[in-house]
Amino acid sequence: MSNGLFGSLAISASGMSADRLRMDVVSENLANADTTEGADGKPYQRKEVLLQEIGGGSSFADVLSGVQSDGGPAGGVEVTGVVDDQSPGRRVYDPGNPDADKTGYVTLPNVNPVTEMVDLIGSSRGYEANVQAEDASKQMFTKALTILGS
Numbered sequence: 001m002s003n004g005l006f007g008s009l010a011i012s013a014s015g016m017s018a019d020r021l022r023m024d025v026v027s028e029n030l031a032n033a034d035t036t037e038g039a040d041g042k043p044y045q046r047k048e049v050l051l052q053e054i055g056g057g058s059s060f061a062d063v064l065s066g067v068q069s070d071g072g073p074a075g076g077v078e079v080t081g082v083v084d085d086q087s088p089g090r091r092v093y094d095p096g097n098p099d100a101d102k103t104g105y106v107t108l109p110n111v112n113p114v115t116e117m118v119d120l121i122g123s124s125r126g127y128e129a130n131v132q133a134e135d136a137s138k139q140m141f142t143k144a145l146t147i148l149g150s
Contacts, residue, residue: 007075012134014054014076019127021079022049026120033111036099044109045084052080085110 025047032044054076087110095104 008137009134011076012130012137014078015130016127016134018049018051018077018079019123019130021082022123023120023127025049025082026116026123029111030113030116030120033109033113033116035109036097036106043089043107044111045086046109046111047082048085049082050080051077054078 029046032038035044038044089107089110091105091107093104094100094106097106100106
């Protein structure tokens with residue numbers, strides 16, 4: 001990803017794409033919060049999105065010097081994968097449930113709706129922030145073109 005004139009748009013777009021995937025995964029987790037038996041015969045496992053920085057350096061000064069000197073990498077974020085959270089599921093006593101074991105306990109997915117809602121709000125706010133950054137970049141480009149045209 002180059003850091004040319006539209007580098008800021010590419011950074012915002014990568015963030016919006018990552019946050020959209022995070023919201024999709026949270027939605028899947030919430031939809032399966034009570035799924036006690038999946039295709040593999042086990043309870044649903046909560047999923048998490050892994051993100052990684054694109055380009056840049058280890059500090060703000062490194063990133064700033066790369067941008068000022070050679071237009072270095074534009075940065076942004078990329079999804080490195082969607083993984084299962086391996087924490088154990090909740091065990092609930094429900095002897096009438098067809099998925100209960102011999103002792104009457106059912107293993108429910110390791111999905112906590114409160115945690116998922118916090119993740120959903122964070123992803124939503126991240127997406128909104130990237131939209132605002134993209135809008136600000138567009139406004140700056142428009143002003144620059146207006147100045148150049150006069």
